[in-house]
Amino acid sequence: MILQTENLTKKFSSVLAVDDLSFGLEGGTISALLGGNGAGKTTTLSMLLGLLEPTSGGIRLFDQDFIRNRYSVLGRMNFSSPYVDLPQRLTVRENLTVYAKLYGVKKPKERIDQVCEEFRLQELLDRRVRKLSSGQKTRVSLAKSLINRPEFLLLDEPTASLDPDTTSWIRDLLKNYRDSQGATILFASHDMREVELLCDEVLLMKKGKLIERGSPQELLNKHNRENLEQVFLDLSREGQD
């Protein structure tokens, strides 16, 4: 188990955003955090990244107390989100160089060449980020998230704004990365098709609580549905009447 949360809770004034969340992730797995708007996915990711202080509960990452000692493990993680930008006035190469150095990557030039080849960014290397399309920016952000070969990768809607072809090879790339590095990937997404194709496990949240968990196939069988979207809709609407 590389990640274990225990009774993780976050309260903003009177709003309970994450409510007593306990789950673990095995190393080398790809898991999806699903839930409707306001379910607590981003709040959970933020706490797992150290950007948000939990109200109570604990997080153990790589056998360390992450809440008390996050700097000892942050170098082994990385993150990408379409809602967090890279500096727009810097070129792709400059951005990746800065982040390679921030993470202490050995031989940064070689590593930048590698990730740029993987994400097909060679021709964009000397272009400023602000001149890129939203899909190209997403690829740069993903390249940045792999720059330090993270053992634990957190992604927020990793294929948002990508065309279907690019989405498909990014999915393959993430799977290959997991297989070659033994990395653990946790991502939040609204794309149920992507979740079915990419994930070993699904964690479904509603009103800050974990309400369902299992492999995509287990969830389909349990709820007697043909796709995850139907399962998601059933569980999201449950108790709404």
Add this chain to the structure above:
Amino acid sequence: MQSASSFGRIAALVLRYLYLLRSSWPRIIEIAYWPTMQMIIWGFVSQHFSSSSPELTAGGILISVVLVWDCLFRSHISYTLSFLEELWSRNLGNLFVSPLRPRELIAALATISMMRTLIGMLPAALLAIPFFGVSVFDMGLPLLGFFLNLVLTGWAISQFVTGILIRYGLGAESLTWVLPFLIAPFSCIYYPLSTLPEWMQSIAVFIPTTYVFEGMRALLVDGNFETGLMVKGFTLNIIYLIFGLIAFFISFQAARRHGLLLQSGE
């Protein structure tokens, strides 16, 4: 596992700001433009007064204080604008999920602030020599003390401003330009402390810059270097810098509690 040293992370962030500076020639020119303009305008004012009121301009005091006061403003603006760049580009989330510590961000901002202040002030100080025959470098070693004192005051103000920005976001952006001028009337830049009314004097004695400009006047007009004034300036600066750092770290913790680090931006 790969990991950078603390120095490596500070250097990485300084590199980020240097890339930013390099990306725009107008920006580099702008850094030196305002101090040079100030120097030229005040140089002519000084020349005008040198015949009618020579006591006002003795020893090139007027041009010297203008240049030295600008060091405070430049150091503060350079520090805070670099921090604002992170907010404008919505990059804080990326920075703080990396192993970068807040204290390393502060060290990087201070380093780039010092670089930008020197880029801005050196041309103006050098041009004052052929233009008006005034060399601030004639002050010798005390100039370094005056300069460092004002840079420290600029950074102390920056700690409070960046703390407010991290906690309340870009809505508080205008404080960047407003706060340094709040202390200007009390700093006795162009006039001695005794000119101020008593109630203002009782505030001015708690402002470190007062001692810098009193010290400069003593040196340039009377030819005396007052060690006591320099020490008082440094002591107050260190106290305010410590308060500023505390305020920044309290704001950073509050931002982490309220989930503002991921949301910060335009």
